[in-house]
Amino acid sequence: MDIHRRSSCRLLAGVLVAGSLAAGSAHAATRGAPPAAAPAPVAQVAPVFDMAPLPVTTGQLAQFILTPSGQVAGLLLADGTQVFCPRELGDSLPGIVHPGEQVSINGLKGAGRPIVRAYAVTGPRGRRIADVRVEGAVIPYDSPSIGPDVPVDGIILAPLYDMQGKVQGVIMRNHAVVYVGETNASRLAAWFKPGATLHAIGTGVAGERGTAINAREIGPDVNQAIHVEPADAPPPGAFPGSSGYDVIPGGSTAE
Structure with a gap:
């Protein structure tokens, strides 16, 4: 009877020790693993200026006005008004309005031209974007178009x-x-x-x-x-690799 009791005790002790070691290993592994990075909150930049006093132009979007590199430079409304905006604003326009929908623009109207310089645009679902530049942000450059x-x-x-x-x-x-x-x-x-x-x-x-x-x-x-010379053609000058390519006009080595 004692033999069976001692064997049962040894077996129970072994199970407890093994469980303790396993739990300790799991805890150590968890403690050593780096914590999961929380997603960074999306920064919402508020406009510095009040756009409300600007004239409001409303109309139906006929099409986006694209650049030859595919960026959105503005909007063409059904009445012929051409709405232009900086790159930061243009990139967001397809996300708030689609061709055939109504759009509202706060911006300066052209004098004698059917154009508007947009500072804020409101889509048909109430979403509004404004011309806000984040301090230190790099202004994208529309490089000369290449391709077929x-x-x-x-x-x-x-x-x-x-x-x-x-x-x-x-x-x-x-x-x-x-x-x-x-x-x-x-x-x-x-x-x-x-x-x-x-x-x-x-x-x-x-x-x-x-x-x-x-x-x-x-x-x-x-x-x-x-x-015709393309609108984005580089200015005339010596071609790369030629003897005059590195000559600065007006410099001491320029003729």
């Missing part, structure tokens, strides 16, 4: 303006946006009449949000197309 050629053919809807009200290209009825730059737009003004046919080809984007190109060839049709 994109052809554009159709009827001109309206001149394409920039934020200063200068013509820089055209918007087509098929929603394509053609950039040629201010100088070329002035030279080719006779071709840029609403209702006229236009053929253009250049590098850019063609996707779900729309088409936008920097035209390299342009004309009333393919047979009358001429070559």
